[in-house]
Amino acid sequence: MASRTFTIRVPATSANIGPGFDVVGLSLSLHLTLKVTITPPTAESPPSRPTLSYTGEGADEVPLDAYKNLTTRVALYVLRCHGIAKFPANVSIAVHNEIPFGRGLGSSGAAVIAGVILGSELGQLGLTQSRMLDFALMVERHPDNVTAALVGGFVGSYLRELDAVATEAASVPLSEVLPEYPPDAGEEWGLYPPQPPIGIGHFVRFGWSRSIRAVAIIPRFELSTAKAREVLPAMYSRKDLVFNMQRLAVLTTALAQDPPDPELIYEAMKDRIHQPYRKTLIPGLPEVTSRITPSSHPGLLGICLSGAGPTILALATDGFHKIAEDARSIFREKGIEVDWKLLEVVGGSTTTA
Numbered sequence: 001m002a003s004r005t006f007t008i009r010v011p012a013t014s015a016n017i018g019p020g021f022d023v024v025g026l027s028l029s030l031h032l033t034l035k036v037t038i039t040p041p042t043a044e045s046p047p048s049r050p051t052l053s054y055t056g057e058g059a060d061e062v063p064l065d066a067y068k069n070l071t072t073r074v075a076l077y078v079l080r081c082h083g084i085a086k087f088p089a090n091v092s093i094a095v096h097n098e099i100p101f102g103r104g105l106g107s108s109g110a111a112v113i114a115g116v117i118l119g120s121e122l123g124q125l126g127l128t129q130s131r132m133l134d135f136a137l138m139v140e141r142h143p144d145n146v147t148a149a150l151v152g153g154f155v156g157s158y159l160r161e162l163d164a165v166a167t168e169a170a171s172v173p174l175s176e177v178l179p180e181y182p183p184d185a186g187e188e189w190g191l192y193p194p195q196p197p198i199g200i201g202h203f204v205r206f207g208w209s210r211s212i213r214a215v216a217i218i219p220r221f222e223l224s225t226a227k228a229r230e231v232l233p234a235m236y237s238r239k240d241l242v243f244n245m246q247r248l249a250v251l252t253t254a255l256a257q258d259p260p261d262p263e264l265i266y267e268a269m270k271d272r273i274h275q276p277y278r279k280t281l282i283p284g285l286p287e288v289t290s291r292i293t294p295s296s297h298p299g300l301l302g303i304c305l306s307g308a309g310p311t312i313l314a315l316a317t318d319g320f321h322k323i324a325e326d327a328r329s330i331f332r333e334k335g336i337e338v339d340w341k342l343l344e345v346v347g348g349s350t351t352t353a
């Protein structure tokens with residue numbers, strides 16, 4: 001049998017875009033790429049465990065044990081849900097990652113989507129896009145990053161209300177979805193996980209004006225999404241919810257208009273659901289989002305926290321350098337150094353032979 005090689009490419013994402021907390025996501029031009037080779041065992045090369053190599057962002061901290069790494073653990077979850085106990089023999093995976101960890105650019109969402117696609121490919125399962133989303137949602141339980149990473153573009157999504165049986169199936173704790181399998185987990189290792197309910201996530205892709213680019217201003221510190229969600233309240237006032245819904249309704253269409261209207265968009269990218277609570281974790285956040293405006297920075301459309309932060313996302317048609325450098329100065333007043341990148345909105349995940 002000949003060896004098989006394929007490449008999985010998954011984009012970075014920015015979630016929320018101001019008022020769309022846990023609802024909207026945008027895929028951006030930084031990628032997580034996996035080059036996968038499966039070599040059939042021969043008498044000279046007997047079956048071996050998967051090998052992982054890793055370059056780029058996170059290379060110094062990511063586990064290279066396939067039973068510990070997030071992407072390969074998700075792939076194993078998908079395989080085991082289909083009755084396949086372990087990785088095929090002689091899989092080697094070379095990862096190159098451009099998405100910084102824990103900065104609000106969807107690194108974990110990309111790793112999860114890459115894992116679901118990897119599982120589907122290794123098991124030759126032929127999972128549909130919608131089914132892949134179900135698996136991803138069992139791991140990353142908010143849909144904004146994973147949906148945009150899978151399908152690409154500017155995307156809105158919701159989670160279907162599940163019936164009692166499906167709710168139980170979807171309530172499996174994350175520790176059971178992604179257990180730390182012992183090395184070479186096989187048939188003998190515990191129960192197979194239950195299949196996720198079908199059709200958990202639903203999405204629509206909005207239009208996007210080709211003139212809009214994204215400036216990602218990336219502080220040089222990590223903030224885990226889990227920590228940035230802990231500071232959020234469980235209840236909100238009607239006033240704050242209406243504030244966000246009004247803006248989100250306008251924003252999803254305003255970003256598709258040509259030319260885009262900065263006055264409309266700047267206000268429509270304001271938020272009262274997550275950013276005000278996260279400012280304690282991100283010194284400089286209120287100053288950057290209030291001092292960089294369309295009148296002070298021609299070309300700017302709107303500015304917000306990217307995902308759970310600490311990255312700031314500025315959407316603009318021009319003036320990218322001044323926006324980024326002025327944000328850098330404001331962060332520096334708070335003792336924080338940043339890097340910045342000018343990014344494009346890109347398509348979703350791909351698998352190529």
Ligand SMILES: Nc1ncnc2c1ncn2[C@@H]1O[C@H](COP(=O)(O)OP(=O)(O)OP(=O)(O)O)[C@@H](O)[C@H]1O
Pocket residue numbers: 013015032058062069070071097100101102103104105106107108109111145223224225226306307308309
């Ligand atoms: N390519 C990867 N391979 C393995 N693990 C990864 C990879 N990318 C991210 N991770 C894991 O996900 C963690 C970061 O996830 P987290 O949800 O906190 O931040 P994020 O996804 O970068 O930000 P956000 O969800 O706000 O966009 C990393 O610390 C690492 O454990």
Ligand SMILES: N[C@@H](CCO)C(=O)O
Pocket residue numbers: 015016021022023142144145225228229274307308
């Ligand atoms: N909507 C999520 C995105 C981060 O993954 C949040 O803001 O917590």
